[in-house]
Amino acid sequence: SDLNRRVIEASQGALAVTGYRASDLVQGGPRLDDLVHPEDKPEVNRHLAAAIGRGKPAHFTYRLLAADGAPNRVWETVWPRNKGQDSVQELEGFITVLGEEKEEPPNRNGHRPSLITSALHDPLTGLSQRTLLCDRLDQILRRAQRRPHSFFALLHIDLDNFRAVNEHHGREYADRLLEITARRLEACVRAEDTVARLINDQFAILLTDINGVGAAIRVARRVLELLSLPLFASQDPVRTTASIGVVYGPASYQRPKEILRDAETAMCRAKVHGGNSHELFDRATHDLALARMQLERDLRQALDRGQFELFYQPIVSLPSGKIEGLEALLRWRHPERGLLRPEEFLQSAIECGLIVPITWWILSQACSRIASWRAQFTVSSDLYVSVNMHAHQFENPDFIERVRATLQRTDLAAQGLRIEVKETTLMVSETVTHTLHQLRTLGVQLAVDDFGTGHSSVASLSTLPIRTLKVDRSFIAGIERNKDSAIAMIRTVVSIARGLTMEVVGEGVEHAEQATRLEELGCTSAQGYFFAHPGTAERVTEMLANGTSVATSALS
Numbered sequence: 001s002d003l004n005r006r007v008i009e010a011s012q013g014a015l016a017v018t019g020y021r022a023s024d025l026v027q028g029g030p031r032l033d034d035l036v037h038p039e040d041k042p043e044v045n046r047h048l049a050a051a052i053g054r055g056k057p058a059h060f061t062y063r064l065l066a067a068d069g070a071p072n073r074v075w076e077t078v079w080p081r082n083k084g085q086d087s088v089q090e091l092e093g094f095i096t097v098l099g100e101e102k103e104e105p106p107n108r109n110g111h112r113p114s115l116i117t118s119a120l121h122d123p124l125t126g127l128s129q130r131t132l133l134c135d136r137l138d139q140i141l142r143r144a145q146r147r148p149h150s151f152f153a154l155l156h157i158d159l160d161n162f163r164a165v166n167e168h169h170g171r172e173y174a175d176r177l178l179e180i181t182a183r184r185l186e187a188c189v190r191a192e193d194t195v196a197r198l199i200n201d202q203f204a205i206l207l208t209d210i211n212g213v214g215a216a217i218r219v220a221r222r223v224l225e226l227l228s229l230p231l232f233a234s235q236d237p238v239r240t241t242a243s244i245g246v247v248y249g250p251a252s253y254q255r256p257k258e259i260l261r262d263a264e265t266a267m268c269r270a271k272v273h274g275g276n277s278h279e280l281f282d283r284a285t286h287d288l289a290l291a292r293m294q295l296e297r298d299l300r301q302a303l304d305r306g307q308f309e310l311f312y313q314p315i316v317s318l319p320s321g322k323i324e325g326l327e328a329l330l331r332w333r334h335p336e337r338g339l340l341r342p343e344e345f346l347q348s349a350i351e352c353g354l355i356v357p358i359t360w361w362i363l364s365q366a367c368s369r370i371a372s373w374r375a376q377f378t379v380s381s382d383l384y385v386s387v388n389m390h391a392h393q394f395e396n397p398d399f400i401e402r403v404r405a406t407l408q409r410t411d412l413a414a415q416g417l418r419i420e421v422k423e424t425t426l427m428v429s430e431t432v433t434h435t436l437h438q439l440r441t442l443g444v445q446l447a448v449d450d451f452g453t454g455h456s457s458v459a460s461l462s463t464l465p466i467r468t469l470k471v472d473r474s475f476i477a478g479i480e481r482n483k484d485s486a487i488a489m490i491r492t493v494v495s496i497a498r499g500l501t502m503e504v505v506g507e508g509v510e511h512a513e514q515a516t517r518l519e520e521l522g523c524t525s526a527q528g529y530f531f532a533h534p535g536t537a538e539r540v541t542e543m544l545a546n547g548t549s550v551a552t553s554a555l556s
Contacts, residue, residue: 005032005091019067032095037063037071051080051091057192057208064095075120075132077139079209094139122197124175125182133196133204137256140208144250153216155205156245156263157185157223160275162201165240177231177240184226188219204263213248213280220244220278228276241276243267248280265289272351295345296352298334303354303361307333310365311534314543315386315505315527318519323543325384325418327527328366329534330358355390363387364406369537371412377544386418388449391425394432404442414443420470423448426460433464440465447505451493458496469497471523473508479517487521494522 040062051058063071078093166174194206245266266281312326370385447468478486509528
């Protein structure tokens with residue numbers, strides 16, 4: 001519209017609510033200001049004058065009279081346009097009809113609550129709610145159809161670890177945190193931008209009329225900076241961080257929910273990367289998110305449909321060449337993608353909470369199989385199976401009882417099971433330490449996997465009931481590439497192990513020189529392609545039937 005505020009377009013929904021026909025408004029009908037409730041005209045004129053004077057957008061609510069004279073609450077956004085001249089020549093605007101205003105009894109202060117406040121604003125923070133944000137997005141998308149060079153950005157903000165703050169400090173403290181967060185977000189934007197609370201600890205910022213994606217990134221960084229400040233100077237200086245997803249448009253968006261979806265996708269990527277960061281959405285991110293969602297759906301069906309399978313790789317005594325144990329390695333026979341290794345899906349299993357039931361399945365299957373081999377082949381009576389356990393398992397209060405029950409159900413002696421943990425798992429909590437001691441009391445062997453990649457000290461190892469250190473394969477590979485440093489590292493690990501009466505297993509042995517050097521350095525056992533590739537249970541059965549020497553391995 002021009003400065004006379006003539007209506008140029010009216011949606012069918014707005015016409016249905018107000019009772020007007022399109023011809024009543026668009027074809028030479030009354031000026032928009034003529035339909036404003038008389039009591040609200042001064043406020044509307046004030047907002048319009050401010051928008052024209054500042055040359056900046058304005059947002060305001062008022063009552064618009066319907067065809068029958070009934071007042072309807074509306075939300076209007078106007079953008080002043082100067083067409084390259086000094087003074088404003090046009091006012092472009094959108095109006096959202098919120099519905100007929102109904103009389104409500106005054107509150108205890110004598111004020112009547114506003115429909116816009118109760119319906120479209122968050123009662124805790126006073127910010128816009130999702131409905132109002134979606135309406136503004138819809139307006140911006142329609143505006144972008146006429147002005148393709150009008151750019152915006154949406155920031156989806158999720159507070160990191162808000163649940164922990166809520167549980168530790170209580171609901172009242174958490175509500176205060178949300179209020180402070182709202183005020184800090186408002187401090188990061190201009191008057192024409194919109195800050196909204198989506199749900200719980202999730203917020204959004206809509207930036208309009210920005211001149212590039214850099215402006216959105218600067219706001220995201222400012223948000224992270226402000227949110228990291230202490231909440232209360234006089235109390236426990238709790239600090240908050242956030243994960244932020246950024247969408248820059250209009251791109252090819254048609255509906256607000258598409259923008260919100262992509263902003264949330266980018267936010268999730270920021271959270272996966274550790275939080276306290278921002279992530280810009282792009283098509284590759286979207287495709288990756290869709291692939292991840294499909295993978296998670298497939299994972300949830302894989303257990304029920306029997307698609308998981310265990311392969312086993314021999315762990316060999318270096319002095320004798322005999323097989324001492326077998327490491328259980330998970331494989332997924334995906335109906336479309338074929339045989340998948342853990343690195344292709346295990347992280348998704350962790351993120352969607354499936355790692356715990358999958359690990360219990362691995363333990364049950366591995367114990368059952370090794371018990372069968374120990375009973376079937378007399379030369380394998382001391383054979384053990386090695387199973388990797390994720391840190392999440394040790395936080396389960398029923399962990400020890402479930403391990404004990406699995407051993408009893410499969411009729412496997414406790415020493416026939418070796419549980420491997422990552423070096424980083426040792427430093428998680430006192431619960432992990434206590435659980436490891438309980439496992440050792442039960443008779444289960446314990447090993448540290450990928451030793452040398454974490455930061456555990458000799459002092460901490462000496463307090464744990466660990467029997468075996470497995471040297472990370474990167475050091476084994478280095479025997480040929482960077483001989484001196486790799487050998488020095490392995491020699492150090494062996495020295496530590498001997499001082500703590502532990503065994504050392506070398507992982508990833510692929511060549512005879514590596515095996516020879518490991519034995520010379522004092523490693524007692526090793527595993528890798530040089531000895532045998534991981535194989536199915538059927539192939540391992542064939543191998544064990546021929547004896548336990550890798551020289552006769554059917555897997556080689």
